[in-house]
Amino acid sequence: MDPGMTECQYSQISTVASSPMESQLGKKIPKRKWQTFPGRNKFYCNGRIMMGRQTGVFYLTLVLIVVTSGLFFAFDCPFLAYSLSPAIPAIGAFLFLFVMGMLLRASFSDPGVLPRATPDEAAHLECQIADDGINSPGSGGCRSPPRTQEVVINGQTVKLKYCFTCKIFRPPRASHCSLCDNCVERFDHHCPWVGNCVGKRNYRYFYLFILSLSFLTIFIFAFVITHIVLRSNQTGFLSALKDSPASVLEVVVCFFSMWSIVGLSGFHTYLIGSNQTTNEDIKGLWSSKRGKGNYNPYSYSSVITNCCAALCGPLPPSLIDRRGFIQPDTPQTAIQSNGTTAYVAPQPQAPMCDQDQCIQGTKFVFQAATTPLLHSDPISLGSVPPLLGKIPLGVACSTLSYPAQHAAAASMPSRPWEGQALAHRDPEHEANRQLYPQAPGLGAYGPSSQDSLHQDSVRGLVKLSSV
Amino acid sequence: MAETHSLQDIRQQASVAAKVFIQRDYTNGTMCQFQTKFPSELESRIDKQQFEETLRMLNNLYAEAEKLGGQSYVEGCLACLTAYTIFLCMETHYEKVLKKIAKYIQEQNDKIYAPRGLLLTDPIERGLRVVEITIFEDRSTGSGR
Numbered sequence: 177m178d179p180g181m182t183e184c185q186y187s188q189i190s191t192v193a194s195s196p197m198e199s200q201l202g203k204k205i206p207k208r209k210w211q212t213f214p215g216r217n218k219f220y221c222n223g224r225i226m227m228g229r230q231t232g233v234f235y236l237t238l239v240l241i242v243v244t245s246g247l248f249f250a251f252d253c254p255f256l257a258y259s260l261s262p263a264i265p266a267i268g269a270f271l272f273l274f275v276m277g278m279l280l281r282a283s284f285s286d287p288g289v290l291p292r293a294t295p296d297e298a299a300h301l302e303c304q305i306a307d308d309g310i311n312s313p314g315s316g317g318c319r320s321p322p323r324t325q326e327v328v329i330n331g332q333t334v335k336l337k338y339c340f341t342c343k344i345f346r347p348p349r350a351s352h353c354s355l356c357d358n359c360v361e362r363f364d365h366h367c368p369w370v371g372n373c374v375g376k377r378n379y380r381y382f383y384l385f386i387l388s389l390s391f392l393t394i395f396i397f398a399f400v401i402t403h404i405v406l407r408s409n410q411t412g413f414l415s416a417l418k419d420s421p422a423s424v425l426e427v428v429v430c431f432f433s434m435w436s437i438v439g440l441s442g443f444h445t446y447l448i449g450s451n452q453t454t455n456e457d458i459k460g461l462w463s464s465k466r467g468k469g470n471y472n473p474y475s476y477s478s479v480i481t482n483c484c485a486a487l488c489g490p491l492p493p494s495l496i497d498r499r500g501f502i503q504p505d506t507p508q509t510a511i512q513s514n515g516t517t518a519y520v521a522p523q524p525q526a527p528m529c530d531q532d533q534c535i536q537g538t539k540f541v542f543q544a545a546t547t548p549l550l551h552s553d554p555i556s557l558g559s560v561p562p563l564l565g566k567i568p569l570g571v572a573c574s575t576l577s578y579p580a581q582h583a584a585a586a587s588m589p590s591r592p593w594e595g596q597a598l599a600h601r602d603p604e605h606e607a608n609r610q611l612y613p614q615a616p617g618l619g620a621y622g623p624s625s626q627d628s629l630h631q632d633s634v635r636g637l638v639k640l641s642s643v
Numbered sequence: 644m645a646e647t648h649s650l651q652d653i654r655q656q657a658s659v660a661a662k663v664f665i666q667r668d669y670t671n672g673t674m675c676q677f678q679t680k681f682p683s684e685l686e687s688r689i690d691k692q693q694f695e696e697t698l699r700m701l702n703n704l705y706a707e708a709e710k711l712g713g714q715s716y717v718e719g720c721l722a723c724l725t726a727y728t729i730f731l732c733m734e735t736h737y738e739k740v741l742k743k744i745a746k747y748i749q750e751q752n753d754k755i756y757a758p759r760g761l762l763l764t765d766p767i768e769r770g771l772r773v774v775e776i777t778i779f780e781d782r783s784t785g786s787g788r
Contacts, residue, residue, distance in 0.1 A: 277726045291770035300664050327669045336669070344772060345666075348673055362673065384723070474672055485711055488719025490737045491730075492709075495770040 210498035214292055215358040223499040225284040227371050228356050234283055234371030241279070241389070244429050245272045247422040248396050252403045255420075259406060264399060271392045278385035279370065286494040287375035288361035290342060290350060298343035330473035349474070351455055365454045374454075377494065380487050383444050390438045397430035451475040451482040658780050665698065665774040675705040677766070677774050684778060688759050697751055697763075701774070704747065708740035741767060 210223035218227045227234070245268070253265040293301070325336040325345050336345045339352050342359045346352070351363035353373050362376035374382045400423045407416035417424060447457060451474050456462060462472035476482050661684055668678045679698045681691045718736055722729050748765050756763055756776075764775040 274726060281727060290772070293772065294769065296662050297664055297769070297773060297775070300662065329669060329672055334669075347667065348669055380723075381727075481711070484716055484719075488716045488723070489711055490709055490715045490718075491722075491735050493735070493738055493741060493767075495767070 206501040206504075208498070209496065209500050209502055212502065213496070213498065215289065216356050217289075217358070219498065226286050226498060227283055228366065228373060230355070230368065231371040233368040237279070237369045237371075240429065240433070241272075241275060241392075244396065244426055245392070247426055248400065251420050251422040252400055252426070255403055255407065256399055260402075268392075268395060268399075271388060271395060275385060275388045275392050278381050278388060282367075282374070282378045282381040282385050283370045283372050285372075285378045285381065286496060286498070287373040288363075288377040288492070289356075289373075289375075289494075289496050290344065290347070290359040290361060291496050292341075293343040301343070301345075332471065332473040334473070349453060349456070362453060363455055377492060383441075383448065383487065386437060386441045386444060390434070390441045393430050393434045393437055396426060397434060400426045400430070448483055448486045449479040451486070659777055660780040661778045663776040663778065665776070667772065674709055675766075675771050676702045682776075685761070685776065688761055688778065689756070693755060697755070698774070700747065701744065701766075704740060704744045708737045708744075 208223050210219045210226075213219070216229045218229060218231065219225065220227070248268065249265060253268065256264045323338050325338070326333055327336055327348070328334070329348060334348050336348065338345050339359050341352060341357065344359065346359055347361060349362045350359050352359045353363065353366050355366050356373055358373070360373050360375035362379070364374040364379055364382075366373045367382065370382060370385070372378070403420065404413075404416055404423055404427075407419060410416075411419070444454075447454065451472060452462060456472075460466060462470060464470055476485060663682045663684050665677050665680075665682070668676045670676075677698055679695050679702070681694055685694060715736060745765055745767070748763050752763055760779040760781055762777040762779070764777065766772070766774050769775055
């Protein structure tokens with residue numbers, strides 16, 4: 177009616193609501209994938225920046241570089257530019273910007289994190305391997321897959337390990353970073369100075385960072401010394417130091433960091449030339465000391481090709497799509513396999529029409545009324561407490577022998593229950609299984625999650641004891 | 644009841660009968676390649692040759708994305724010289740090939756797989772770990788499996 181009034185009302189609505197979309201459409205703004213990322217990473221700028229969990233040392237790195245370079249430009253460069261050449265500050269500035277660029281790229285980018293397996297994949301992997309493997313008595317159990325798979329790469333036998341956290345067989349050269357809780361492709365190491373893992377996608381930035389930083393450190397060190405020497409020639413050593421006090425600090429910082437940074441650059445140059453990761457080198461995986469026929473199957477024919485591949489090769493994209501929106505039909509929650517050999521995907525969570533829901537609901541109620549035994553399912557409920565009792569015992573005995581424990585945990589608790597559940601389900605309750613495959617699945621949730629928890633805790637204890 | 648639903652709803656209600664996962668093939672190293680072994684669950688649905696042809700084409704496309712050659716070196720050096728700021732304006736070679744792959748998969752789904760009640764999922768949506776093939780229930784034959 178009155179345009180002034182209408183305007184007033186409109187602005188009131190927009191300021192009160194948290195976001196116009198939510199209030200007007202009544203819908204939630206979809207979340208981005210980084211908001212539900214399972215690893216221990218930190219994200220900034222709405223998912224554009226990705227870092228490791230502990231970033232304190234990274235800020236120290238930043239401060240050291242910026243302060244030292246800043247002091248160099250403020251105190252030494254004017255003198256050097258005047259008495260030697262203006263090219264010195266120019267080269268210094270270029271080096272500094274390059275170092276900062278590479279540091280930020282190495283710190284903020286995705287190192288090559290492998291996304292965790294979807295529940296369907298994990299279940300399929302377990303079932304498939306159980307089928308291929310030894311016939312376990314009692315049932316078509318889909319329990320934990322064997323820990324390793326062997327594959328022959330360019331003539332060398334490489335073991336692929338199964339990651340219990342990510343539920344995948346790790347590709348060759350990948351490793352699970354315990355600090356970030358992610359599997360990273362071509363895992364080199366987790367660098368606290370950079371505040372991130374160094375892996376396939378950011379190795380070249382890391383290498384260029386330490387290389388350019390060695391040049392910068394040597395550059396600053398050399399020219400600060402030159403500056404002090406030149407000044408001493410004019411005014412004497414002590415007064416030179418008094419005129420330019422910052423130079424002392426710069427010399428000290430550069431001197432102590434030079435050795436480690438130059439050493440690290442040299443080490444990584446060797447690694448790039450032989451196409452190894454820090455991880456592989458430390459373990460001595462491809463060293464000739466392990467055996468006569470032991471060689472690196474990933475290395476190309478020449479050092480130059482190795483260098484080119486590492487530094488100028490194609491840049492793989494990020495696999496985790498952190499800024500993508502979560503689709504409503506993507507499997508996000510754990511869906512349990514029902515333990516049968518023929519893998520059956522559970523009913524999708526797609527919206528059913530009201531009529532169908534009503535009919536199926538009625539069917540369920542009818543069947544529940546007529547078959548109380550099945551739905552209260554005392555056997556499945558009964559099996560969970562003994563299993564819970566087993567868990568602390570399992571953890572306590574983990575130091576004894578891991579394989580034995582693993583076999584015991586895998587074979588004991590779930591088989592009898594599964595066998596009985598199948599017997600219950602099979603002949604006449606086919607329709608019920610179609611409607612509610614979750615019912616036995618819900619019972620299965622207990623054993624399978626307890627099993628993986630048990631394995632995780634055992635694995636953790638073994639790691640601790642082995643170090 | 645069924646007649647009141649749209650085609651989309653029927654497809655959704657067609658419900659997933661099973662999913663097959665084609666794993667990675669690491670025999671040539673860490674390059675992205677998938678196993679071309681024909682899974683037994685698809686025997687009744689699709690021709691073995693057709694399936695292997697699709698996978699072979701996918702493998703070739705991924706090999707092209709990761710190829711080390713003149714073009715990738717030039718791109719890498721140029722990027723390094725510009726401190727990687729060049730990627731703000733242009734796509735990497737890998738990303739271009741990934742788009743090609745997405746188009747190829749879409750095309751295969753429309754022409755070959757969807758009419759047979761199958762659906763290929765782009766491996767990039769599964770972190771390049773697996774090629775996921777969703778098998779939908781065949782309603783026309785009556786029985787679920």
